[in-house]
Amino acid sequence: MKVLIYGDGNSAHIIAPMLAAAGQEVSLFTLGAPSRWCQEVSAEYWNEHHEKVFTVKGRLAAVSDRPEMLVPQAEVIILCMPVSQYRPALHEIARHLRPEQQVCLGTIYGQGGFNWMVEEVQRKYRLPNIKYFAFGLIPWIARIGEYGRRGITYGGKASNCVALHPDSDFALLKQEIFDNISLRWFGAGEAQQSPDFISLTLSVDNQIIHPTRCYALAQVSGGQWDSAESVPYFYRDYDQLSVEYLQRLDDDYSLIRQELRRRFPAKTFPFMLDYLALERFSYASSNTDILSTFVNSKTLREIRTPVVQLPNGKWGFDITHRFFSDDIYYGVCIAKWFAQQLDLETPMADEILHWVEGLKGEKLLDEQKRLLTASPALAAPFASGLPEYYGRRDLAALLD
The missing domain is CATH 1.10.1040.10 (N-(1-d-carboxylethyl)-l-norvaline Dehydrogenase; domain 2)
Incomplete structure (x- = not known):
């Protein structure tokens, strides 16, 4: 899948290398200077003794500060930013989506009514083909080891819940996205399907x-x-x-x-x-x-x-x-x-x-x-x- 990581915060430094290492074509939108990002990025797992246990490495297909260069090609777009920035980001993304484009918008932290936010832009910009998902909680604690190059995590949660619309797409996204940002690497954190977004x-x-x-x-x-x-x-x-x-x-x-x-x-x-x-x-x-x-x-x-x-x-x-x-x-x-x-x-x-x-x-x-x-x-x-x-x-x- 062509995955766009939208944002350059702590979580982006973990999810980007994990999905790239799992075989997805990962691009990244940054609010900063694209030149600060390396093509090869890594996520390091440290234990509670601050010892590095393993490293996951992946290569980014593209990095840009221009959403119009990345959004039209994306199949999955994952927001990695504070919750209060979701709505303006979704409006910016929507301006660069084609009405016929099949795209799934998601976030790894679903607080604040993410489904209402997506449906808002879906109506305003007339985008009938949008699908969307949200994790209940961020699957891991994320830190930036070196901006644009290396993230640090202390391990994944034991279980994750994910809400999705339409819910019939859960099995595909679980295989391609959800379990590749936790279960694949930690042997824990399998995604379970929530029947609703309001619980999140x-x-x-x-x-x-x-x-x-x-x-x-x-x-x-x-x-x-x-x-x-x-x-x-x-x-x-x-x-x-x-x-x-x-x-x-x-x-x-x-x-x-x-x-x-x-x-x-x-x-x-x-x-x-x-x-x-x-x-x-x-x-x-x-x-x-x-x-x-x-x-x-x-x-x-x-x-x-x-x-x-x-x-x-x-x-x-x-x-x-x-x-x-x-x-x-x-x-x-x-x-x-x-x-x-x-x-x-x-x-x-x-x-x-x-x-x-x-x-x-x-x-x-x-x-x-x-x-x-x-x-x-x-x-x-x-x-x-x-x-x-x-x-x-x-x-x-x-x-x-």
Whole structure:
């Protein structure tokens, strides 16, 4: 298959060499300088002792910063970028697709309503032949060892779930794409088919982990530190207050999931899971408490809290980081929208959103704690992913 990797972030440095080594014709669209990319790229697997176990090498067919040079030839296009960048990227891609072109658009992280995003461009640009897929979670932790040349991963998840439309194409894409970015190399991470995309949007991972951890750090320290070195590690230093906030936000999401199951009993939602259930599915772990999933993780220990130096010389949260742009506006806000349609209260989500309002100087909620859907913070083009911004308000139509 002719595969286009659209984006040049961490995950692109893993998926590109893996698919190329598996025999796919892989090209890459970069937002930077194409000259910084080598034709031969590699993905290194390191164990928990920081020892290199093996290397997967592949050759790129083409690298360009001009989508019009790559998109028209692609059969599969995989987005490798933060969730909040999916929509503008899909609109750019759609402008270079031919109406008759048979193409499958996908992402290896399906948070935020990826199917709504694809259907938006499908309607706007009249592209009847688009197919699309999304992984529930990124199949592995990815790092850049050397930009444009070498990626590093600490191993794949035990299991992956993938939603696909139309679902009849699952076997082919599983063989050609899905299992070639994990199972082939690690002997684990086989792709299982999700019957719906909504489970990927409402199954919690980053969108409850990142905001609640940042919020807990802010409560303890005021959200500012004297030096970058004094900022706690994001997971290694995970504490009980962070656990409490995560559990409370997970409880808000669980109310939404339970009510959807109650109102739509014909739907099975097998992958619409709470945090610990999702963690056990993804990692085949035996963890029974949230704290141990982070403190005992061999792959998350080195991840630092995203901070920048503030005008006062101290260090504070980087509010442009994907922990906010993705996990608030394409995560918590979407859950809050569903809760409103279901007449559910979400006390922890409200608390998080109110904190973000103060941090960013924006208005997200009114005095009744309802989303201000006309606020520029939410309604500006591509700022957030509320279903109504796609012209969708009927709950039943959102559950596929």
